Amino acid sequence: MLSSIASDLAKGRKLVLMHGNADPDALGCAYAIFASFPDVTVVTPGGMDRISKLIAEKLRFEVAESADLDSYDRIVILDTSSPDQLAPLKVPADCIVIDHHSRSDRWNGHTYYCDETKRSCAEIVYRMLKEAGIKITRQAGLALLAGMLTDSGHFKYATPELLRAFADILAEQHIDIDEVLDLTDVEQDLSERISQLKGAQRLRFERCGDHLIVISYGSAFESSVCKAMLSLGGDVAFVGSQRGEQFRVSARARAETVRMGLHLGKMLEDIGVETSNDGGGHGGAAGLVGIGDVEAVLNICMARALDFFRAQKQVEKGKR
Numbered sequence: 001m002l003s004s005i006a007s008d009l010a011k012g013r014k015l016v017l018m019h020g021n022a023d024p025d026a027l028g029c030a031y032a033i034f035a036s037f038p039d040v041t042v043v044t045p046g047g048m049d050r051i052s053k054l055i056a057e058k059l060r061f062e063v064a065e066s067a068d069l070d071s072y073d074r075i076v077i078l079d080t081s082s083p084d085q086l087a088p089l090k091v092p093a094d095c096i097v098i099d100h101h102s103r104s105d106r107w108n109g110h111t112y113y114c115d116e117t118k119r120s121c122a123e124i125v126y127r128m129l130k131e132a133g134i135k136i137t138r139q140a141g142l143a144l145l146a147g148m149l150t151d152s153g154h155f156k157y158a159t160p161e162l163l164r165a166f167a168d169i170l171a172e173q174h175i176d177i178d179e180v181l182d183l184t185d186v187e188q189d190l191s192e193r194i195s196q197l198k199g200a201q202r203l204r205f206e207r208c209g210d211h212l213i214v215i216s217y218g219s220a221f222e223s224s225v226c227k228a229m230l231s232l233g234g235d236v237a238f239v240g241s242q243r244g245e246q247f248r249v250s251a252r253a254r255a256e257t258v259r260m261g262l263h264l265g266k267m268l269e270d271i272g273v274e275t276s277n278d279g280g281g282h283g284g285a286a287g288l289v290g291i292g293d294v295e296a297v298l299n300i301c302m303a304r305a306l307d308f309f310r311a312q313k314q315v316e317k318g319k320r
Helices: 002-009 024-036 050-059 121-131 138-151 160-173 177-184 190-202 222-231 255-259 264-274 294-319
Strands: 014-018 040-043 074-078 096-099 111-114 204-208 211-218 236-243 246-253 278-281 285-291
Touching (some): 002 111, 002 121, 024 074, 024 121, 050 177, 096 121, 121 138, 138 177, 204 294, 211 222, 211 294, 222 236, 246 255, 264 278
Parallel strands (some): 014 040, 074 096, 096 111, 211 236
Antiparallel strands (some): 204 211, 236 246, 246 285
């Protein structure tokens, strides 16, 4: 299927869409396609996160936030687990969707390539270009490497396949790894540090055996606050924010917790379905967005995480 997708991308005007608050993995994939095929426009309806903005600036890559979808022959959607992540854009039928999150029935009717075994979407795009015989540019290589690095948690969740693809690009493009690190390195500004401290002030935690689940509230930098909660001692952290009727929740888990079998992406996807909202992501990092009361949603997240650890305790008891 990837070879067929590459053939499609060689023709006509293409619009590449990234999910709102696009991360470096989405941006890296979009840039690689932009650099490898003619007549490509890249759009993210909800803007980019801070690291992606920095990478785009360093690559001198302009990304728009809106487009007339009817003006393009083909629409490509990258690293996006559901159409809701592209709001307010209404996704037309028969787009090309390339993703690595949990498979979703909501992409039925589209040309849908999803490989859940991949830690990053960048691995899939790199494989597609390689199978099509397209030699990537050095800048595209850097962008893909940034996606692999960040989506694997700086290799904390890396697979042998990701490390091989990463090493291949380093060798092919004569890139030193410090160049990739410099591309993704963002010094925390004062507002992010304040958000982390406020998150610590507002946190609540529950204990299940030797494991700690943390929930907290904030108004910005939810994922950064999540990471801070883990550094304070949490095994799983959920951080939410409320803006009017809309809420957003970020979730993070330690690598050893993911190895126990916890999959935050599937957990938040299930909660999203049950609450008529939209959730998904990876085993150790996921998100949930929608309409409702964020405190109630965080309490549901806490309950599900406690259920997971209680079930693990029962399994351990059964083995004794």
